[in-house]
Amino acid sequence: MRYDMTEKLIEDEKQGVISDDFLADIREALADQDAEHISQLTSMLVPADLGLLFDRLSNENRIKLFGYIEKTFDPELLANLSPSTFKSLVAHISIKRLASLLPELDSDDAFYIFEELDEQQQRRLLKTIPAENRANFEKILTYPEDSAARIMQQEVVIAPSFWTIEALIRFVQESENVPENFYEIYVVNPRHQPIGRVSVNQLIRHGGQKKLADIMNDDVRAIPASENQEEVAYAFRHYDLVSAPVVDEANRIIGMITSDDVVDVIDEEAQKEITQITGINNSDLSAPVLLMSYHRMAGLMVTFINSFLVIFVLSHFEGVIKAKAGLAALLPIVSGMSGASGTQIIALTVRALATKMLSPANTFKTVTRELLISSINGIVFSLILMAFIVVWYDDLFMGLVLIVSLTFTMLWAAFSGVVLPIVVDRLGLDPAINTGPLLSALTDVIGFLSVLALATAML
Numbered sequence: 001m002r003y004d005m006t007e008k009l010i011e012d013e014k015q016g017v018i019s020d021d022f023l024a025d026i027r028e029a030l031a032d033q034d035a036e037h038i039s040q041l042t043s044m045l046v047p048a049d050l051g052l053l054f055d056r057l058s059n060e061n062r063i064k065l066f067g068y069i070e071k072t073f074d075p076e077l078l079a080n081l082s083p084s085t086f087k088s089l090v091a092h093i094s095i096k097r098l099a100s101l102l103p104e105l106d107s108d109d110a111f112y113i114f115e116e117l118d119e120q121q122q123r124r125l126l127k128t129i130p131a132e133n134r135a136n137f138e139k140i141l142t143y144p145e146d147s148a149a150r151i152m153q154q155e156v157v158i159a160p161s162f163w164t165i166e167a168l169i170r171f172v173q174e175s176e177n178v179p180e181n182f183y184e185i186y187v188v189n190p191r192h193q194p195i196g197r198v199s200v201n202q203l204i205r206h207g208g209q210k211k212l213a214d215i216m217n218d219d220v221r222a223i224p225a226s227e228n229q230e231e232v233a234y235a236f237r238h239y240d241l242v243s244a245p246v247v248d249e250a251n252r253i254i255g256m257i258t259s260d261d262v263v264d265v266i267d268e269e270a271q272k273e274i275t276q277i278t279g280i281n282n283s284d285l286s287a288p289v290l291l292m293s294y295h296r297m298a299g300l301m302v303t304f305i306n307s308f309l310v311i312f313v314l315s316h317f318e319g320v321i322k323a324k325a326g327l328a329a330l331l332p333i334v335s336g337m338s339g340a341s342g343t344q345i346i347a348l349t350v351r352a353l354a355t356k357m358l359s360p361a362n363t364f365k366t367v368t369r370e371l372l373i374s375s376i377n378g379i380v381f382s383l384i385l386m387a388f389i390v391v392w393y394d395d396l397f398m399g400l401v402l403i404v405s406l407t408f409t410m411l412w413a414a415f416s417g418v419v420l421p422i423v424v425d426r427l428g429l430d431p432a433i434n435t436g437p438l439l440s441a442l443t444d445v446i447g448f449l450s451v452l453a454l455a456t457a458m459l
Contacts, residue, residue: 018053026053030064038068051080059088066092075101078116079109084291086116095121099128106180107154108261111140115150139254148232149225151265152246152255155179158188159212161195166208183242183258187216192252194220194245222247223257229265234356236262302437309445317452324455326393330385330402335447337381338409342439345370345417350431353421367418374414378407401458405451413443 022041029037042050042065050073054062066073066089078086078101090098102110102125114122114137126134136154143149157178159168168185172178185203187196196216206215223232223244235241236259246255314321321328349366352358358366385406386399393399416439421431 018049018056023053023056026057026065027061030061035068038065042069047074047076048080050074050077051082051085054089055082055085062088063092075104075113076109078113079105083116090117090121095124095128099125099130102129103133107136107255108151111137111150143225146229147225148223148227148229148246148257149255151229151232151261152223152225152257153179153261154255156245156253156256157182157185158192158194158253159185160190161187161211161213161216163212164208165203165206165210165212165215168212169203169208179256181258182256185212186220186245186253186256187212188253191250194222194247194251194253196220197245220245222251222253225249225254230269230354232257233262233265233269234354238356302441306441306444309441310448313445313448313452317456320452320456324395324398326389326395326398327401327451327455330389330398331448331451333385334402334406334409334451335444337406338413338443338447339440341374341377341410342413342417342443343436345374345414346421346431346435346439349418349421350435353425353431358422363418363422367415370414370418371411374410375407378410381410382406397458398455401451401455405447405454408450409443409447412446413439416442 026038026041029041042053045053054065054077057065062085070092078090081089093101102113105113110133114125117125126137129137140149140152155177157168157172159171163171183200185198185200186194187198189195196212196218197220198212198216202215221235221239221241221244223235223246225246225248232244235244236257241259243256243258245253246257248254349358352366382403386403389395389399389402420435420439424431424435
């Protein structure tokens with residue numbers, strides 16, 4: 001039964017959601033080779049939702065669907081595909097066809113697609129695209145990965161300060177090399193260095209003969225082209241920027257970054273940190289099974305090695321475990337509580353580093369504060385645990401061992417939760433990715449070691 005394209009489909013399309021019924025209808029149309037119905041369905045979707053549709057289809061159906069829309073699709077679709085879906089589809093697009101599509105896009109989207117290609121495809125594409133586009137790509141490639149230049153839009157509206165609003169509007173209307181969407185015009189000196197900015201709102205409010213010099217705001221937050229994208233995102237958040245000019249080493253404007261570019265950066269960083277902090281280096285649900293398996297092995301390997309360290313600690317204290325068998329049952333409480341406490345503190349520390357709230361000036365204060373909080377929590381939960389042990393096991397000795405060990409390991413977790421991210425950050429690594437597995441290993445081993453070593457000393 002054909003899916004009725006009624007209000008529900010329209011609502012789903014507006015929300016950016018591909019409903020199961022819509023997906024089933026696409027699959028049925030592909031199976032029936034119904035080109036007319038496929039065209040009818042896909043024409044209702046904007047590139048972002050069409051990209052989501054491709055991601056939800058099997059690889060076989062992706063190729064089939066792409067065959068029906070290959071000659072008519074909006075090239076913006078390519079910028080809205082997951083990496084694995086992109087690789088699957090781009091293999092069916094000739095380099096010549098790809099070279100004809102990229103100039104239709106904004107420069108930032110075009111370069112994003114270029115970056116997603118493998119090295120061989122990039123080299124072939126650079127030989128095929130127009131000289132102007134090739135020069136632009138090669139210029140951006142001189143900047144580091146994850147730099148502002150890699151996400152900037154090279155189309156930007158600039159004007160000298162002596163221009164009138166009327167002259168500026170006429171220029172925008174007649175020029176072909178202006179961005180599709182822009183929020184500010186940047187006023188420049190003869191060396192193309194930014195000296196002010198004028199919002200579109202100001203252009204509307206003032207008369208046509210008013211000079212830009214009279215209405216411009218001279219507070220311009222220019223972004224160096226080599227600036228890290230995380231720093232760019234911080235600047236946009238901190239200064240509530242809508243857009244910002246990107247400047248080269250000579251402080252000349254070479255492009256601009258808008259808020260939608262920054263949203264993409266924040267989203268990518270969040271996804272990367274959430275997935276990699278759990279040991280998953282690829283969150284693409286449509287990626288091949290073997291590739292996903294390979295990417296997850298690194299995180300699992302940390303846990304695997306950590307398990308052997310725990311086994312080594314336990315084997316070293318077999319005597320005390322035999323003498324106090326109840327300790328073995330209670331060991332996971334110590335490692336679990338300290339691990340949970342450390343994870344909470346790491347999350348706060350990483351966030352504080354990202355938002356510039358944690359600096360060398362207040363590191364000692366932060367460590368002291370977290371130690372105080374953890375000591376309170378450690379004592380509270382240790383007393384609860386001791387009461388349980390005395391009632392359940394009727395063993396005051398074991399209760400004393402656990403109360404001291406739990407308090408100590410929670411303090412250790414607090415110290416590590418603050419210091420580890422700071423040290424990793426100073427080494428130029430990403431603390432959100434590299435500290436989680438390390439802290440987990442440390443709290444497990446230190447937790448078991450503290451309980452068993454203390455019990456051995458007190459026996």
